[in-house]
Amino acid sequence: MSNALLKVTNLKKSFSIPNGMFGKKKSLKAVHDVSFIIPEGKTFSLVGESGCGKSTTGRLISRLIQPSEGEIWIDGEEISQKKEAHLKAIRKKVQMIFQDPYASLNPRMKVRDIVGEPLVIHTNLTKAERNKQVSEMLEVVGLSEYHADRYAHEFSGGQRQRIGIARALIMKPKLIIADEPVSALDVSIQSQILNLLKDLQREFHLTYLFISHDLSVVEHISDHIGVMYLGTIVETGPKEVIFSNPQHPYTKALLSSIPIPDPRLRRERIILQGDLPSPVNPPTGCRFHTRCPVATDICKVTEPPVKPGVTPDHFVACHLVDY
Numbered sequence: 001m002s003n004a005l006l007k008v009t010n011l012k013k014s015f016s017i018p019n020g021m022f023g024k025k026k027s028l029k030a031v032h033d034v035s036f037i038i039p040e041g042k043t044f045s046l047v048g049e050s051g052c053g054k055s056t057t058g059r060l061i062s063r064l065i066q067p068s069e070g071e072i073w074i075d076g077e078e079i080s081q082k083k084e085a086h087l088k089a090i091r092k093k094v095q096m097i098f099q100d101p102y103a104s105l106n107p108r109m110k111v112r113d114i115v116g117e118p119l120v121i122h123t124n125l126t127k128a129e130r131n132k133q134v135s136e137m138l139e140v141v142g143l144s145e146y147h148a149d150r151y152a153h154e155f156s157g158g159q160r161q162r163i164g165i166a167r168a169l170i171m172k173p174k175l176i177i178a179d180e181p182v183s184a185l186d187v188s189i190q191s192q193i194l195n196l197l198k199d200l201q202r203e204f205h206l207t208y209l210f211i212s213h214d215l216s217v218v219e220h221i222s223d224h225i226g227v228m229y230l231g232t233i234v235e236t237g238p239k240e241v242i243f244s245n246p247q248h249p250y251t252k253a254l255l256s257s258i259p260i261p262d263p264r265l266r267r268e269r270i271i272l273q274g275d276l277p278s279p280v281n282p283p284t285g286c287r288f289h290t291r292c293p294v295a296t297d298i299c300k301v302t303e304p305p306v307k308p309g310v311t312p313d314h315f316v317a318c319h320l321v322d323y
Contacts, residue, residue, distance in 0.1 A: 004073075005040040005207045006061065006175055011070035011080075013053075013060055017280070028280050030056045032231040034070070038224075040174070043201070043208040045218040047254065048228035049276060054211045055099075057228075058177045061209065062094050063087055075174060092122055095168035099180035101160035105152040111138070112148035115166045122171055137166045140203075142196060158189035162196070169200065177209045182217060194221055215258050219243060224313070227251045230287040231279055237314030247309055247316045249292050286319065294320060 013031040031053045038044040046054045059065050072080045079090050098104035116134045135145040141162040182190040212218050226236040235248040246252050253270040272291045277283055283290050289299040304317045
């Protein structure tokens with residue numbers, strides 16, 4: 001895709017974890033063979049249960065942690081194996097909005113210093129020039145200049161997340177990785193932050209990797225969606241296809257759990273049996289087969305290939321899907 005800002009290919013990450021006091025260390029396979037593309041100016045969302053590898057994928061792309069295998073292309077540059085000394089220029093293009101607006105802001109720093117810190121690191125602007133840009137950015141995210149001289153604990157959760165968004169935008173990045181940016185907020189505040197993110201995307205032509213477990217939130221903001229299960233993407237495609245015509249059994253189960261606001265309507269709920277398997281010892285074959293209501297013998301022994309779906313940009317990793 002010629003207009004792709006982010007291209008991830010066969011991304012993998014394993015962590016070594018202890019196995020008792022004297023046992024050999026185990027390998028926790030957090031991300032396994034993940035691939036997707038985000039066109040410039042679009043929003044790609046990763047959804048799935050807690051522990052499926054969504055946040056780890058975001059941290060790999062931002063290079064907060066280094067991949068074990070695979071490639072990460074950002075704006076035409078491959079960054080997966082670059083050393084820390086060469087990542088400074090990349091960090092201008094890629095910024096993160098974190099899940100917890102309480103923990104992600106330094107309680108000892110004023111808002112002016114929190115938002116302006118990237119300018120100190122990446123530019124040679126004077127203090128007056130930095131303060132001017134900080135004031136302008138606070139206005140952009142719905143705060144005021146007088147907020148700049150307060151501390152983070154003086155703000156509500158929604159205001160703190162606006163401060164985090166201002167910090168992410170101050171360097172005018174091309175890619176924003178939003179890791180559960182509204183899950184810690186009240187429902188009424190969530191819609192305000194989501195609308196702000198959409199407005200900022202139009203104004204600054206931003207590209208989003210949006211990470212969430214809430215499908216109603218994902219439906220509101222996404223262009224494309226990738227459904228993750230146990231470290232791998234099982235289905236990916238346009239939002240309209242994923243919500244109207246899901247093909248993978250796991251995607252169908254997730255969508256069946258979305259509440260319907262009209263009590264007169266009912267949706268058949270698909271209840272998955274069993275617990276999420278351990279990424280230390282994932283199942284053979286299809287990773288979902290231990291909980292899949294329609295699994296067959298081949299699912300237990302052979303990893304499913306990624307197959308074309310109902311549209312050219314829709315793909316499903318399932319033995320039982322055939323077009």
